[in-house]
Amino acid sequence: MTNPDLVQTEEPKDLGFGSVVGGRNEKRLLNRDGSFNPRRDGLPLLRSLSFYHYFLTITWPKFFLIVTAGYMGANSVFALLYLACGVDSLAGAEPTKLGGAFWRAFFFSVETIGTVGYGNIAPNNFPAHIVMTVESLTGLLMFALGTGILFSRFSRPTAALMFSNCAVVAPYRGYHALMFRVTNARSNQLVELEAKVLFSRIEGTHRRYDELKLERSKVTFFPLSWTVVHPIDEKSPMFGMTAAEFAAKDAEVMILLQGTDETFSTVVHSRSSYKPEEIFFGQRFVNLYNPIDENGVVSIDVRRLSQTEPAVEEDWAYTSTWHHTGHFAGYSPPPPTKKGRG
16 A cells, blocks of 8 residues: 555646735736746845846836936036036136026036036136046046946847747647747847746646646757747646636746857847737648748748638647547637737
8 A cells, every 4th residue: 555654746836936826917927028027025225226237138218218317417416516616616608608507517517527628618616626526537437337338238148039929729730739939030040949838827726837848849050930839738738728718727828948149159048928818729820931032042021920820620620639628619719810919
């Protein structure tokens, strides 16, 4: 007889999000752009604050907006300090020619912090010279730090992978399979690209996570596109699940792609996810490949990356598992489309 004390139960898998939940999530765990919605509260401000990492990871428009606002703000502060040094703190061009006393002090601050120094405005007393000295040192540090961050943003290798706007559940070798497509959005080359696909859903009061087995989890070369396929057979945690069950269990398919950037010889990665409303049952992806040109070159049309079409009815009949399990009972596939979601 088997000793009950020796029976090992499978521990719920956790990818770092936690398994205990209070119900259906208001937001997805992983956004389409790869950013995470879960957050950590209660950390001390100085411990959690990292300006360097923040400026490396924000978008380019936000980066330039912050730099411009900081530049204008610093010059405004020093302009007010010059004015606080007295009405005779600056000599040279008359304030009326430059829009007033504040703007004269502001433009002098711009010349000082940027080491321009046209010479038509100059400090005229001891306090103003002290402010000018402090501003010169501040300007050197600010420009050195800004230049370093700007160079780091340009030189930091990142992946620019383009995921299809939707995933599909389509016939596949006598079963059915979850599929999505990905291509490189840059002209550089990625090699040894590896995919991990994780399936998350609520079961009772816990969120369960499973890594999905892929038809192919790694490609050596990645010059065109890759259709990542998870066969939904008897061993799959998705086996027998309907579209309604996907939504009821707040399911989420999360993807991690990792490869080597040939230009930098550095490992880069990209993340994305699909929620139930972004998974089309009864659809399949359209053909990406263009006709071979006169030079024999193979090419794809990236504009068709997310386009879908209804799966052929004969293909569904051939997929005996779907037919016998009644997977489509009570489910109406989405209307025919060639563009997919988004």
